[in-house]
Amino acid sequence: MSSIPVNVGEPGAHGFVGGYAVLGKLGSGGMGVVYLGRSPSGRQVALKVVHAQYAQDEEFRTRFRQEVAAARRVSGAFTAPVVDADPDAEQPWMATLYVPGRTLGSAVAEGGPLAGRELRLLALGLVEALRDIHRAGVVHRDLKPGNVLMAEDGPRVIDFGISHAADHQALTVTGRLMGTPPFMSPEQFASPRDVTAASDVFSLGSLLVYAATGEGPFDSDSPYLTGYRIVHEQPALGRTPQPLRSIVERCLDKDPHRRPGLGELQGLFSAMPDTAAPLPPAETPTESRPAGQDTADAWGNRVAAGGRARTRSAGKRRRPGRLVLAAGALAAVVVAGATTYHFASDGDGTDGKEEAASGAAAAPALPAGWRSWRTGLTQAVKEESTAVNVDTVDSGCVAAGTSVYCAGTGFTVARIDAATGRVRWRFGDNSQAAERPLGVRKGLVYVALPPDEDALYAPQRLVALDADTGKKVWTRTVDAGHPAALFSGGVLAMPEGGSEFVALDAATGKDLWRTPAKSTQGTGCSPLAQADAPYALCTDANDPFRGKIGFLRLDPADGTPRELDPLPQTAQPLGSVAGRPLFAALTTPDAADDNRLDAPYSALLTMDPDTGTLTRVPLKSTVQGTPHLLDGTVYFVRPDGTVTAIDAADGDRLWQKSTQVENLSAPTRSTTYDTLYFANRYGRLLSLDRATGAVRWTTDKLDDPGSSAEKRLPSVVLVKDAIVAVAGDTAFSVRPDQPRPPKAG
CATH class of the missing domain: 3.30.200.20 (Phosphorylase Kinase; domain 1)
Structure with a gap:
């Protein structure tokens, strides 16, 4: 309908x-x-x-x-x-x-705790409901009093609004843990993407304690402390009657593998007596909570924070001197959304990194006159103009001095002042497009402009622009199927037809030298710059997926080629470490066919440019994602937000983090804070501790990143310590110690 x-x-x-x-x-x-x-x-x-x-x-x-x-x-x-x-x-x-009836929260708040047959039927009904949910391949993830309706013929579990499919589709709001803290499991805080059906068993245990006593086993005065208790402390079960207490103790085991299954629970609950056991006396004075004062969830369901008489067993629980939360716990419980950035820490027993909020870290170095800004990258298009497809080029910015130079489909090239966001100049209009600039050297910006017609491998223009004025200094026609590359001596490209390499003088665009494009593996060659030196990759021009990949080192002075060890078909260039070209090897040649952004890799490959010897460094286990080399570490970034850090020297896994922020950019590193920064397609920013992968902070997405956010890859660069990111049609800048995304002006 x-x-x-x-x-x-x-x-x-x-x-x-x-x-x-x-x-x-x-x-x-x-x-x-x-x-x-x-x-x-x-x-x-x-x-x-x-x-x-x-x-x-x-x-x-x-x-x-x-x-x-x-x-x-x-x-x-x-x-x-x-x-x-x-x-x-x-x-x-x-x-x-529609199920008529009160929620469990309202029933307990207004009528008091359940007991005897009523409690047994609730437990059995919830077990059966969870069995149906899990059989469908779904984990509920938010089993709480407000999501249980007390119908005449038994309880009903409702609202799969933040459920998670067992096939690992991402069904939570990006950048936040979702759930209700008093009824979440430890793994929802520590590793929310890896929760299984056992997480619902833990929530069931908390829910039944609440139903039987009017209070949860981890209740506290704040959701922060509740999160800590769930992860680190034992449940308060002193007022839970037997035999329920013995059952829920097992449900509330911190280790999900030790919790009972639903089949076993059904038998245990069936044996519970119909006679109500008296509640043990409260250990401390109670604090009243009037009926009707429950909180509400995202859909307005009433979520009771306790029964008519809530008790605080303050004498029985240790309040930690410094609160240590599991990964993302702060983001999970800042439910009011009053701030746009969320400081977090990991569940490894280490203190959360909140230096930026507390002022303990060094003050950031910012461009003179810096302020938070956002700038639209598009401009008006003439009626007769026709813009090319939005996903045909790699959008993004490069930094030089106190400016960033941005390019992409629909906004060609623009110089933006990194302090104010002011556009100093634009080159071309929205009917054109430019790849992300190759770089900025000695006052020139180098960009590749696609051909006017949308034809495969048609010639494109390689343009050098004056960085101060945006005026064209020189232009050359090159082969569009073979992207040019900057190296220390100039620009390496291929003329139309792709039969030879040409090195262009960076200042004038004139030829420095030419050399044939061929190797023992074939004549289907492409330029490559590694360690600021010119290289080439070559395959069989008639069948590029057969055999190995020829790897040539070209002499920067005259282009003389020297053939190095061939590469396997699975090799993907990443950059260089200590002057040695580095590649990531896919598990199989066709491993990236289904999803190149989440392809599996099994090894790293290093090439000695002097001896021409290739060394294979096996990974300890297969790693998925898009690999990015940064300061000797390869970061594999998956579409679901998982980041894995691999030491480029020995292939050891340094850490892996499920960030909950999807569609991330390549990382950039702050040496001031030893931190990695990422942006996602919607302008959400993420900061990770470089050494441990711990989440330092995340931000909310931009309120309007533009119509192309779904199709464009995001990017993030640093100008001094100022973060400059591109998401959709928008560039924006924040400071690392106050990372609030700017609003649309």
Whole structure:
């Protein structure tokens, strides 16, 4: 069904969502509004309609679409199934079967803890619901009192809004852990992308303690302390009656592998008595929480923070002198969204890195007059102009002095003042495009402009621009199928046809030397610059995927070629370490066919340029992602935000971090803070400790990065210590100690 916009702000108002009549509002929260709806046949449904601001967010819309697909796989007697949805509507919506009844949170807050038969049936119903959910290949991830409805014929588990499919699709909001801290598992804090069905068993244990006592096993005065207790401390079960206590103790084991399975739990709960056991007395005075004062989740479901009489066992728990949280815990619990950056730490027992917030770190060196800024990179296009496809070139910026020089589809080349974001000059208009600049040397910016016609391997222009004025200094026509490369003596390129190499004088564009493009492996050659020296890769021109890759070192003075050891077909050039070219080797020649951004690699290859000897350095285990070489370390960056650091010298894994920030750029390094910075497609920034991979901070995405965010690869560079990133159609700059993304002006 297509969606019909609804305007029903108050109960009793009328409207339609996807053909469902809206009868009234059931609740509302940060993510959307839940309405009571009725189908044409009279069936009642709960309609979850996404807020308008999220409907315009393609990142959120993609996630919502995946959520719906995951939730549709779940059906059972103790769940509320999805009956209809339209994630592509102007305002995405999802309809689930309406279940009349209070939430478990409301039932406990208003009627007190459950006991005896009522508690046993709740436990058995939840086990059966989780069994149905897990059989569908879904992990719920947010089992809490507000997501359990107490229907007349048994409990119903609802809201798979942040569930995670077992096939590891990313279904959480980028850059944040999702869940409700009192009912999350330790692994949701420490490694949220790796949670399994055992995480729901831990949440079930916390939920049943709450149902039986009116308080959770890890309750505290703040969500920060709650997160610490879940990860590091034992649950408070003194008021939990037997035999439930013995069962939930096993559910709340920190090690997910030691928790009982649902089949075993069903047997244990079935043996629980129908007679209510008295609650042990509270150990400390209680603090009252009036009924109806529960908090609300993202959809407006009531989430009780406790029962009618909540107890604090302050004398039984140790309050740490310095709070140490697991990975991303702060991001998970800053639910109000009052700040746009989130300092975090890892669950390895080390203190979180919050130097920038506390002022303990060195003050950043910024360009004179720097301020936070954002600049649109596009400009008006003449009506008769036709822009080329947005994903045909590699967009991004290079830094030189106190400026950045940016290029890409739809904005050609622009010089931007890194202190203010002011565009000093532009070259061309939006109907043209330029690759990310090759670099800046001695006052010239070198860029490659694609041909006017969209023809494969047509000639392109290699242009040198005056860095101060943007005026063209020289231009040469080169082969578009073989990207040029800067080296210490000039620019290495191939004339049209690709039968020879030509070295161009960097200042004038005139020929320095020419040499035939051929090796013992074939004549299908491409230029390459490694360690600021000219090289070439050559394959069989008729069958480039057969045999090995010829590797030539070209003399910078006259182009004389010297053939080095051939490379395997799996080799991907990364750069150089100590003057030696470095390559990453795919597991198989076709390993990148399905997803080149997440291809598996099994080894690193180093070439001695003096002896021509190739050395293979096997990785201890296969690593996936896009490899980037930076200061002797190879960082493999996966689309899901996992970053793996590999020592380029010996192939040892230094660390691996699941950052929860998807579609990341190549990293850049701050020597001031010994930190890595990344940007994602939507302008979200990420800072990792270079030595450990610990998340130092993340930011929210830009409020409007532009229409091309889905298709463009992001980039990030440093100008002194100022961070300059490109996402979509937008360049922006923040300071590392106050990384707040600037708003659209």
